[in-house]
Amino acid sequence: MTQNKYQNIIANEEVNQNKLDRADAIISELYHKMPKYIANGHGPFLAAIYDNDGNLIAESANSVLSDKCSNNHAETNVIRAAEEKLGTHDLSKYNLSLYITAEPCMMCIGAIMWSGIRAVYYGVPSKTVQNITGFDEGFKPKWLNEFAARNITVYGNIAPESGERVLRDYVTNGGTIYKPKRTY
Numbered sequence: 001m002t003q004n005k006y007q008n009i010i011a012n013e014e015v016n017q018n019k020l021d022r023a024d025a026i027i028s029e030l031y032h033k034m035p036k037y038i039a040n041g042h043g044p045f046l047a048a049i050y051d052n053d054g055n056l057i058a059e060s061a062n063s064v065l066s067d068k069c070s071n072n073h074a075e076t077n078v079i080r081a082a083e084e085k086l087g088t089h090d091l092s093k094y095n096l097s098l099y100i101t102a103e104p105c106m107m108c109i110g111a112i113m114w115s116g117i118r119a120v121y122y123g124v125p126s127k128t129v130q131n132i133t134g135f136d137e138g139f140k141p142k143w144l145n146e147f148a149a150r151n152i153t154v155y156g157n158i159a160p161e162s163g164e165r166v167l168r169d170y171v172t173n174g175g176t177i178y179k180p181k182r183t184y
């Protein structure tokens with residue numbers, strides 16, 4: 001584990017090395033699983049929710065195309081799955097962490113805020129996602145600060161290179177860039 005590896009981490013608290021190492025391992029595993037999900041018709045984003053003891057609560061990929069539903073992003077899908085599994089609309093008492101292969105879009109930031117998730121760890125930043133794929137991730141002014149004010153920790157830019165590679169492959173292989181037709 002070199003310091004170099006984490007040099008571009010962004011976070012809204014003082015960086016905790018244990019949290020970062022755990023997130024790096026989980027997100028790297030998610031990157032590894034993405035091609036299989038994509039081959040099965042999912043969009044190129046994957047999310048997982050774990051409790052503080054390292055137990056997997058739920059894992060979901062983006063299913064916008066297969067479900068014909070624009071709000072079925074990986075994050076909204078995995079939050080829905082966790083809430084169904086635990087039988088509650090409020091996850092806060094479970095002290096759960098959300099791990100995502102890419103920075104949440106503006107819709108998912110709202111969904112995370114409403115869910116009671118306590119920590120968010122993501123891989124590829126939105127700007128890079130947009131540059132590679134053309135997806136419009138939305139406008140998100142100071143969302144790390146807003147999450148800190150709500151006691152939700154955020155760590156980002158975790159091992160993004162592997163995630164970028166999967167996104168590039170998705171585009172190269174002709175993966176659909178699902179988005180509304182622009183009239184502006």
Ligand SMILES: [Zn+2]
Nearest residue numbers: 073105107108
């Ligand atoms: Zn989203």
